[in-house]
Amino acid sequence: MQENLIAPCGMNCSLCITYQFGENDFNKYGFHRSYCPGCIPRGKNCTYMSDCCELLGKGKIRFCFECEAYPCKRLKTLDKRYRTKYHMSMIDNLDYIRDYGMEAFLKNEDIKWKCQECGGRICCHNGLCMNCNMDLLLKNKKYRWNAEESPKKE
Secondary structure, eight states, X not given: OOGGGBOTTSOBGXXXXXXXXXXXXXXXXXXXXXXXXXXXXXXXXXXXXXXXOHHHHTXXXXXXXXXXXXXXXXXXXXXXHHHHHHSOOHHHHHHHHHHHOHHHHHHHHHHHTBOTTTSOBBOTTTSOBTTTOHHHHHHOTTOOOOTTOOOOOO
8 A cells, every 4th residue: 555545534545446446447347437546646635625624725734633623524524424334434544644653554554455365455435355356346336335344453
């Protein structure tokens, strides 16, 4: 995992379905998704938060935890949705980075989101490894997390 794929809001872009689809050009399988190289690589600082946060929008801070309003209402709303639907937390990610550093965070993420079958990355938006589980996604293009399928917690 790469540091530049960690968005200011705490999203690990390498786990995002639009990043993984672009990385592997999965529209060739009949999907019709836009691809995203990640917030920082595409120069957006944070796609979700920067339109309402001047500090992020102008690139004055790298991570939301550097702001005195952390965690703001918008980040809390995003975090609640991701905790509920996608088995991850932006706030937990940011707290981990703040408390233990980026290197430790990236190592932990690599372990937490590693596919036990092939070593690839699990997608946070559907709980699938795009190497091993493409057949499930091809059968149901709106596939979402199965309650029994979640990345192991460290």
